[in-house]
Each structure stands twice: as structure tokens, then as C-alpha cells.
Amino acid sequence: EAGVAQSPRYKIIEKRQSVAFWCNPISGHATLYWYQQILGQGPKLLIQFQNNGVVDDSQLPKDRFSAERLKGVDSTLKIQPAKLEDSAVYLCASSLFPWTTVSGNTIYFGEGSWLTVV
Amino acid sequence: GENVEQHPSTLSVQEGDSAVIKCTYSDSASNYFPWYKQELGKRPQLIIDIRSNVGEKKDQRIAVTLNKTAKHFSLHITETQPEDSAVYFCAASMPPLGGGTSYGKLTFGQGTILTVHP
Numbered sequence: 001e002a003g004v005a006q007s008p009r010y011k012i013i014e015k016r017q018s019v020a021f022w023c024n025p026i027s028g029h030a031t032l033y034w035y036q037q038i039l040g041q042g043p044k045l046l047i048q049f050q051n052n053g054v055v056d057d058s059q060l061p062k063d064r065f066s067a068e069r070l071k072g073v074d075s076t077l078k079i080q081p082a083k084l085e086d087s088a089v090y091l092c093a094s095s096l097f098p099w100t101t102v103s104g105n106t107i108y109f110g111e112g113s114w115l116t117v118v
Numbered sequence: 119g120e121n122v123e124q125h126p127s128t129l130s131v132q133e134g135d136s137a138v139i140k141c142t143y144s145d146s147a148s149n150y151f152p153w154y155k156q157e158l159g160k161r162p163q164l165i166i167d168i169r170s171n172v173g174e175k176k177d178q179r180i181a182v183t184l185n186k187t188a189k190h191f192s193l194h195i196t197e198t199q200p201e202d203s204a205v206y207f208c209a210a211s212m213p214p215l216g217g218g219t220s221y222g223k224l225t226f227g228q229g230t231i232l233t234v235h236p
Contacts, residue, residue, distance in 0.1 A: 004161075040229070041229065042122075042207050042209070042228050043162065044226070045223055045224065045225075048223065091161070091162070106152075106167075107152075107164070108164075109154075109163070111161050
């Protein structure tokens with residue numbers, strides 16, 4: 001089956017500029033996640049969608065980060081204005097259900113969008 | 119919230135040796151523990167997972183053990199091969215709490231860089 005698609009793969013911007021990342025989850029997956037992975041660390045959940053509704057955005061820096069999933073399929077993550085500490089890989093992931101504890105409900109990750117803020 | 123600690127941060131073994139990576143978690147309500155393998159520049163991929171109703175699970179050369187009392191779980195790789203070289207992440211999640219925002223969010227450890235020398 002097709003995997004989680006993300007674009008762009010790489011982006012270099014100057015601080016205070018804006019950037020947007022796009023994600024297309026696996027077909028039929030109702031749950032979509034955006035993770036931030038800083039070099040040398042594990043992924044950290046930024047926001048989780050169930051269809052087009054937000055179920056968890058507790059770790060999203062809402063003063064500069066925003067995300068939407070208007071039609072319950074594709075999603076965009078925007079950063080404006082970017083800071084140096086936003087340099088990271090932004091991983092999109094999807095799963096059939098929101099509950100990872102359901103047997104067989106694996107979270108599948110995309111290749112990631114690498115952001116460098118200079 | 120949940121906190122996951124992973125050790126060691128780096129692990130170097132000779133081909134054919136065994137490798138063990140350990141993780142501890144803080145919230146006794148966590149009941150799902152996946153392990154992800156991430157090769158350089160690639161997406162994290164699920165390699166094995168365990169749920170709290172079992173103490174051990176095996177899949178060919180990899181196994182995971184869970185000690186709920188001590189709140190730790192471990193990844194065991196036997197007969198290591200150079201292609202096992204990667205970053206390994208453990209994670210933990212808990213079931214949704216009364217329909218709130220804790221929709222089985224995965225909390226990741228910091229990662230272990232495993233190097234298998236031929």
C-alpha cells in the first residue's frame with residue numbers, strides 16, 4: 001500500500017520567515033499526527049487529528065505553529081515566524097484509529113520534512 | 119504526562135553478538151510499548167510492539183520484554199548483523215481517559231544509536 005507522503009523533503013529558510021509542510025496520509029486512515037524530531041532526540045507529538053478535528057495539540061507552540069486538516073484527508077503544518085530552534089525534521093504519521101492500544105492499529109510515518117532555519 | 123527514558127544512548131557490538139536496549143516509563147497506566155527503527159534519513163518503522171497483558175514477545179531475531187511492576191521494557195536483538203545498525207526508539211502510550219485528549223499519544227524515548235561492526 002502507498003505510504004504517508006510529505007513535501008517538501010528539505011527546506012532552508014531564514015529566521016522570521018514562514019514555511020508550510022504538506023502531508024497526505026495512508027488512504028482510509030482517520031487519524032493524522034505531526035511530530036517534531038530534533039536531531040538526536042525522539043519524535044515529539046505536536047498535534048493529532050481525528051478526521052478534521054483536533055484531539056491533542058497540547059505541545060504545539062500556538063504562537064507560531066498552526067495546522068489544519070480541512071477535509072479530513074491532507075494536512076498542512078505552518079510555522080510563522082520561524083526561529084532557529086525550529087530546525088528539525090517534521091514527521092507526519094497516520095493510523096486507522098486514534099487509540100494506539102487497539103491491536104493492529106500501527107502508526108505509520110512519512111519520510112519527514114527537514115527544516116533548517118538560519 | 120508520560121516520561122520515557124532510554125538507555126544506552128549509543129551501543130556498539132560485533133556482528134553476531136546480542137544487543138539490549140532498555141526503557142523505563144513513568145505512568146503505570148501506559149499499556150502499549152512499540153519499538154521503532156530509524157535508519158539515517160529514513161522514516162521510523164515499527165519493528166515490534168508489546169501490550170501490557172503479555173510479558174514477552176518474539177519475532178525472529180528480535181524480542182521485547184515487559185516488567186510492569188518495575189515499569190521497564192527492553193528490546194533484545196540476537197545474532198546482530200550490520201544491517202541492524204540504526205537508531206532505535208522505544209515509546210509508550212496509555213489508553214484514552216474518559217474520552218479526553220489522551221488518545222493513546224505515543225511518548226518516545228531519546229533513542230539509541232546501534233552500530234554493528236562486521
